[in-house]
Amino acid sequence: MGLSTHILDTSRGKPAVNVAITLYRGTSEVPKSWEEIGQGVTDNDGRYKGFFADNPAGFTNGRYKLRFLVGQYYETLKTDTLYPFVEIVFDIKDSSQHYHIPLLLNPFGYSTYRGS
Numbered sequence: 001m002g003l004s005t006h007i008l009d010t011s012r013g014k015p016a017v018n019v020a021i022t023l024y025r026g027t028s029e030v031p032k033s034w035e036e037i038g039q040g041v042t043d044n045d046g047r048y049k050g051f052f053a054d055n056p057a058g059f060t061n062g063r064y065k066l067r068f069l070v071g072q073y074y075e076t077l078k079t080d081t082l083y084p085f086v087e088i089v090f091d092i093k094d095s096s097q098h099y100h101i102p103l104l105l106n107p108f109g110y111s112t113y114r115g116s
């Protein structure tokens with residue numbers, strides 16, 4: 001079904017727009033290396049859904065990592081941040097389901113969860 005993400009800047013109460021995101025797949029269960037498999041940029045609602053749009057069959061079980069380039073986002077806002085990027089590592093155990101991985105972000109903290 002696919003993978004999507006969403007970034008909410010909780011310090012501003014708004015979506016984080018134009019954040020570059022890279023998706024990686026681990027080369028083993030305990031990845032010694034990561035293979036880049038997609039890139040995207042959040043839209044005006046802070047969302048990105050296009051990782052497997054061109055290749056739905058490429059969405060398979062395994063270990064994945066999303067890298068959000070949040071330092072660049074805060075640079076454009078002229079706001080100090082502790083994080084140049086945020087990485088979220090997660091397992092896809094049933095690729096027939098949809099996985100939504102949101103990022104709740106502020107300049108000095110973040111959290112994530114499996115959304116719907």
